[in-house]
Amino acid sequence: GHRVDRNDYYRLELLRYETLHHRLLDLAGTFDVSKRISLLEDKIDHLRLRKNMPRNRFMRLPFIADELRSSRYAKYARNWGSVAMDLFLR
DSSP: OOOOOHHHHHHHHHHHHHHHHHHHHHHTTTSOOHHHHHHHHHHHHHHHHHHTSOSSHHHHHHHHHHHHHTTHHHHHSOTHHHHHHHHHOO
């Protein structure tokens, strides 16, 4: 079957959002995009944290719990589907 590699997934997601971040920073002198930049930076932090979770799935639990408590899964991901991905995929 088709297997999703968490590391590849997050590497590509981070590349997309970091590229968007750089483009928004370029626009910052012309338009007021500070709120969008701030939200985007928070999303990038969320993705980086998810990408860098420990390899051991049990050790990921505190990171997942913190992200659930902060509502960042609900805000920046597909919530429970993303939690399941982080919990069960290598």
